[in-house]
Amino acid sequence: MNGNEATLTIELQKDLDALRQGYLEHAPPDVVATMGKAAEELIRSGIVERTVPVGSPAPDFALPNAVGREVRLSAVTARGPAVITFYRGAW
Amino acid sequence: MRAYQKILPQIKRLGGELLAISPQTPDKSQATLLKNFLEYEVLSDVGNRVAQSFGLVYPLGAEVRRIYLGFGVDLAEYNGDDSWELPLPGTFIIDRTMTIRLSFADADYTRRLEPAAILDTLRVIRDEGGAP
Incomplete structure (x- = not known):
């Protein structure tokens, strides 16, 4: 885990929590269960700990x-500094 | 995406540039830009090659694929490949020396980095800029 979570303020998180709550209320229970299980597996996989950490060189790219x-x-x-944000897509 | 749009003027004032990266094809990225009135670059990382180099890529299992398809989301069509892989949502700040200065990723896809944390890091970088 890379320290930055400590600097989180609550505003955006509240919006996202509300969104998630809405999703959980309206999705069929089997869908919620499957997605929840997939999220748990992803966390257990250790993927977050394998992302490039602060202080390391950034991989260059051209897209x-x-x-x-x-x-x-x-x-x-x-x-100047680049802020890059990866997102899954807007479907 | 809109949350980042809101702080875009502040990012620019601090000398920074914002780039969003998704596995979607450029056509789909353009649709995202127009739909959300975004004023920053949306880059197309088809095949998640760059996301992979930042350590963010994971495959979706068969059950989850079926759910996506059930919601009408065919990732093969959106992303132009049939790998059914996605990047974790992640945000990084990279300084002039190509060093990672902020690294945030979360396996819970509903969590995002607060925009304020981005601005804090950009201020630190700016303040170093004048130092000998």
């Missing part, structure tokens, strides 16, 4: 943006 233009991380950080 296409929404209009297909390539964006390179090292080109961004040459200008």
Whole structure:
């Protein structure tokens, strides 16, 4: 675990907790059970502890943006700090 | 995604840039941008290659796949591959020396890093900038 959780404030978390509560109330019980089991397995897999930690070198990359233009991380950080956030997708 | 959009002006004032990365194809990323009125780069990491290098990728099991499909979410279509792998939601800040300065990931997909933590780290980096 990488320390930053200590700096969490509660506002966003409250929104997300409310969202999750809404989801759990409306989803069929078997779906909730399966998703819960999958989440537990994921936590037990130790994946969070294997993410790149503070102080290590960032892997450079070049990826296409929404209009297909390539964006390179090292080109961004040459200008200033880069905040990168991975998300699963908007379905 | 909208939570990060809200702090985008502050990120920029602190000299930072925001990049969002998902396994979706560029077409789907563009749809996400338009739907959410996002004003930052949304990058397409087809096959989760970059997410893998940050240690974030995991496969969805057969039961979970069936649930996704039941909700009409065919990841093979959205992501342009049939691996059924996803990245954990994770946020990192990388400084000019390409060093990781903030690292946050959570296996509980409903948890996210608070935007305030991002701004705190950017302030620390900015304050170092003037030092000899």
